[in-house]
Amino acid sequence: MSLSLLGSLEKALLAGLALGLIATIIDYIRMLKLRQKLPPGPFPLPLVGNHFQTPSIRPWIEWEKWTEYYNSPMITLWIGRHPRIILNDAWTASDLLEKKSDIFSSRPRLILMGDVINATKTNQTTLPYGDRWRVHRKLILMEVVNFVVPGVFIMETLPFLSKLPSWLYKFPSQLSFGAACMWRYFYLLTEEGAKASEDNFSKILMNSQEKSGLTDVEVGGLAGNLIGGGVDTTSSTMISCVLAMCAFPDVQRKAQAEIDSVISADRSPTWEDLDTKLPYIVALVKEVLRWRSVAILAGIPHANTKDVEYKGYHFPAGTNMIGNLWAIHRNPRDFPDPDVFRPERFLNGLERPYPNAKGSNPFGWGRRQCSGQPFAEQGLLYSLTRLIWAFDLKAGLDNNQGKEVKLDIFAYTESENMRPEPFKARFIPRSEKIHRLVMEEAAVAREALRKYDGETKLTMEDASRNPAWV
Numbered sequence: 001m002s003l004s005l006l007g008s009l010e011k012a013l014l015a016g017l018a019l020g021l022i023a024t025i026i027d028y029i030r031m032l033k034l035r036q037k038l039p040p041g042p043f044p045l046p047l048v049g050n051h052f053q054t055p056s057i058r059p060w061i062e063w064e065k066w067t068e069y070y071n072s073p074m075i076t077l078w079i080g081r082h083p084r085i086i087l088n089d090a091w092t093a094s095d096l097l098e099k100k101s102d103i104f105s106s107r108p109r110l111i112l113m114g115d116v117i118n119a120t121k122t123n124q125t126t127l128p129y130g131d132r133w134r135v136h137r138k139l140i141l142m143e144v145v146n147f148v149v150p151g152v153f154i155m156e157t158l159p160f161l162s163k164l165p166s167w168l169y170k171f172p173s174q175l176s177f178g179a180a181c182m183w184r185y186f187y188l189l190t191e192e193g194a195k196a197s198e199d200n201f202s203k204i205l206m207n208s209q210e211k212s213g214l215t216d217v218e219v220g221g222l223a224g225n226l227i228g229g230g231v232d233t234t235s236s237t238m239i240s241c242v243l244a245m246c247a248f249p250d251v252q253r254k255a256q257a258e259i260d261s262v263i264s265a266d267r268s269p270t271w272e273d274l275d276t277k278l279p280y281i282v283a284l285v286k287e288v289l290r291w292r293s294v295a296i297l298a299g300i301p302h303a304n305t306k307d308v309e310y311k312g313y314h315f316p317a318g319t320n321m322i323g324n325l326w327a328i329h330r331n332p333r334d335f336p337d338p339d340v341f342r343p344e345r346f347l348n349g350l351e352r353p354y355p356n357a358k359g360s361n362p363f364g365w366g367r368r369q370c371s372g373q374p375f376a377e378q379g380l381l382y383s384l385t386r387l388i389w390a391f392d393l394k395a396g397l398d399n400n401q402g403k404e405v406k407l408d409i410f411a412y413t414e415s416e417n418m419r420p421e422p423f424k425a426r427f428i429p430r431s432e433k434i435h436r437l438v439m440e441e442a443a444v445a446r447e448a449l450r451k452y453d454g455e456t457k458l459t460m461e462d463a464s465r466n467p468a469w470v
């Protein structure tokens, strides 16, 4: 290579670097100016913001502390060049996400959970507020995954990484391909389900595909949301209840006393019993949803469709708003001794003022609130009542001395859909008669469900032969 060519390359490189530096400085000035109009928070660095200041494991615990440190119900966290507002207080979250729900019902731009897996314009949970979302909403459903936790994935901080060619950085294209296979897999399952003789949700979805013009990816997403949004959330809440019953035996005894006072010994609880006759149990289910809220960052962030001025702050349209339920549901002002499991907080009305009549927000806020809420609440009430009616739930025994193990009520998974770490528990039938009833009813249920027996032959391999791209 001639010396003059080397010289020109050097100059071009230097010019590129200088331009990059100038662009970074201008952008940093923009960030710092905007920062002055936003709630307090740690000082951001250029390009990466607070990426290195927020823990990647259970960040909600640290954010709760920041609210105290900055003496502010909301804090600003910069993920890359963009601010995220962490709402750590029920009243502030309600002012914005509930009272201004006509403005705060959209979703912000999400890289991993949206763009990279082709969900931004196709999945109910991430769709911006608008007509397409309404079509999905009518058909119900969610998929809460850990990609939503800010500060964990570098791609959320530096979105350009998702656009790099795959020979340079494989992760986005691998993720995108995996998602396309997954959407196809759920689509094929829906298609298969729609052929069954009984009525089912797959039939509704396949019919709507024609009527509403849903794409294969949208149908796959709606079907997958049922599993992603419905199964893990409900089962984790049930496990939290078992933990609470073992750790707070007095509450369990009160609940059983109430059930026993309403239900005779020779039958199990029914829907009719649940309606009005078991207020303590109803309060107990509310308390589980508050005590260890499964969707600890309230699902997916909200975003505003217009600029908003609030308490001297300015939130430009599209600001990413995250409700930190860990902080909100453990605020001692609203819930004294927050880690104590006490259904009385919700018995005979609310013990303390709260911005909504229900007294907590496990299902989120406003128009974007969980579309499976009634289904989840009824399912939990029914299943937990029957569980507490049937069994004495006690901590398990250790292997050596046969003593009860000590349970840790803070031992939860790192997932944003959190559930207790595995723990030992004993399910002891409360009487011989109850034991017999449970076995008899299980046999009847088994027969009733037999028509749904069967296993799909579809595999991910089938799906990967024809991935569903947008």
Ligand code: HEM
Residues within 6 Å of the ligand: 124, 125, 126, 137, 140, 141, 142, 143, 225, 226, 229, 230, 231, 233, 234, 237, 294, 295, 297, 298, 299, 300, 301, 302, 362, 363, 364, 365, 366, 367, 368, 369, 370, 371, 372, 373, 375, 376
């Ligand atoms: C204990 C059970 C459940 C909890 C705690 C829960 C919690 C949540 C939360 C916090 C959100 C976000 C709300 C917001 O953005 O303000 C949400 C959204 C959603 N949930 Fe649930 N959920 C549960 C069960 C279910 C079930 C059983 C289904 C489906 C049958 C479901 C489907 C959805 C869907 C589709 C969305 C997205 C709504 C939208 O963006 O329009 N969830 N859920």
